[in-house]
Amino acid sequence: MSKIKPSHRGISIIHSRPGAARSRRADSQAWRAVCLLAATVLLCAQGLRAQVETVEGPRSAPIWVSHGRVEGHLPSRSSAAGAFSPDSSLLAIVSEEKVVLINLRAGDIHKVLKPHLPEIVDLDIHSADFLASNLLFLLANGVFHVKGKGQVTPTPLLAFQWDMIEDRQVGKLDAVGSKGGFSPARYFPQISHLAIYKDGNFDLWNPRTGTGGRITISDLTQVPNLYEFSPDGHWLLLAQIQTASAADPTVVELKAHKFVDSLRGHTGTVLGMAFSRDGKKVVTACEDGKVRVFSTGDWKLLLTLSGHQGPVHRAEFSPHGEWIASAGEDQTVRLWSAEDGSLLQTLSESQEPLLNVAFAPDSSFIAASSEKIVLIWQRQGGN
Numbered sequence: 001m002s003k004i005k006p007s008h009r010g011i012s013i014i015h016s017r018p019g020a021a022r023s024r025r026a027d028s029q030a031w032r033a034v035c036l037l038a039a040t041v042l043l044c045a046q047g048l049r050a051q052v053e054t055v056e057g058p059r060s061a062p063i064w065v066s067h068g069r070v071e072g073h074l075p076s077r078s079s080a081a082g083a084f085s086p087d088s089s090l091l092a093i094v095s096e097e098k099v100v101l102i103n104l105r106a107g108d109i110h111k112v113l114k115p116h117l118p119e120i121v122d123l124d125i126h127s128a129d130f131l132a133s134n135l136l137f138l139l140a141n142g143v144f145h146v147k148g149k150g151q152v153t154p155t156p157l158l159a160f161q162w163d164m165i166e167d168r169q170v171g172k173l174d175a176v177g178s179k180g181g182f183s184p185a186r187y188f189p190q191i192s193h194l195a196i197y198k199d200g201n202f203d204l205w206n207p208r209t210g211t212g213g214r215i216t217i218s219d220l221t222q223v224p225n226l227y228e229f230s231p232d233g234h235w236l237l238l239a240q241i242q243t244a245s246a247a248d249p250t251v252v253e254l255k256a257h258k259f260v261d262s263l264r265g266h267t268g269t270v271l272g273m274a275f276s277r278d279g280k281k282v283v284t285a286c287e288d289g290k291v292r293v294f295s296t297g298d299w300k301l302l303l304t305l306s307g308h309q310g311p312v313h314r315a316e317f318s319p320h321g322e323w324i325a326s327a328g329e330d331q332t333v334r335l336w337s338a339e340d341g342s343l344l345q346t347l348s349e350s351q352e353p354l355l356n357v358a359f360a361p362d363s364s365f366i367a368a369s370s371e372k373i374v375l376i377w378q379r380q381g382g383n
């Protein structure tokens with residue numbers, strides 16, 4: 001009898017015992033028969049090749065696996081999608097005066113940036129968004145400090161670009177809303193603009209080109225604490241409008257500068273809103289613990305996703321629109337099918353309430369943030 005033993009190269013080596021000649025002759029005859037059968041099968045297969053179609057098997061369900069945690073936070077007032085580099089290889093995490101760049105493939109720290117500005121100390125960075133593979137857009141506050149003068153003055157909100165490779169400021173330093181009276185600034189990665197609001201006016205500015213404009217909504221007489229622009233520039237959603245009793249977000253048609261509809265069905269304050277990348281759907285995160293999906297244009301409620309045990313702070317579509325990620329007070333991220341609303345997975349590694357969540361541009365990673373910790377998950381399957 002033969003003994004089979006795997007070699008180091010993964011090839012099976014067959015060792016025969018002495019005195020097994022008859023067995024070897026039988027094996028030789030069997031081997032000729034196998035070869036003849038294989039040749040017959042090959043000829044048949046060649047004849048049928050033109051008639052056979054390749055049928056793809058069912059796609060594997062995606063699974064997200066914990067990929068680590070880092071001290072710091074993602075943007076708190078707007079989408080965190082801009083914290084991912086365009087090629088999904090890096091994640092920018094803010095930690096007080098530093099920006100920590102995480103190499104997502106290797107799962108380690110790529111670089112730590114400590115931006116510095118002339119005559120400004122105690123820099124406190126609020127957000128870091130990628131404008132290009134080597135360029136970050138930063139929002140921060142600090143303190144003016146001139147050598148030889150004892151007086152120190154807090155800065156307004158500062159906006160500037162930072163070259164990650166050369167580790168230096170690029171372009172000029174801008175003061176945002178320095179005249180006062182503006183609501184907190186928000187950067188919108190999908191439209192690459194920074195926005196601030198005051199007295200019915202939304203001022204928008206593209207930090208890369210330096211261009212901007214103003215949108216006036218004359219019917220808007222109270223401050224909206226939450227707002228979201230559609231990627232195509234056709235729509236503006238307003239929520240948490242001061243003194244308003246209704247919880248449902250208001251829809252503004254930007255071409256007409258008018259209120260045209262609302263997203264009905266909310267039974268609590270809406271805490272987050274996001275359009276899909278193609279602009280065809282909207283997802284809302286609500287204090288009532290629900291995630292809701294609406295169609296754009298007719299503003300119909302398509303799905304109500306239930307599962308969070310407490311307020312949901314943020315929900316976002318994956319780049320191709322097939323999944324939704326939501327982050328909540330219950331310390332979980334939940335992954336849903338955007339098609340039928342089924343719950344795909346619950347990520348419960350966090351020990352703190354989660355305030356924001358986003359997909360990498362290629363959907364291979366998810367990042368979620370509490371006030372002090374950023375958690376990362378990597379996707380397996382679902383290609």
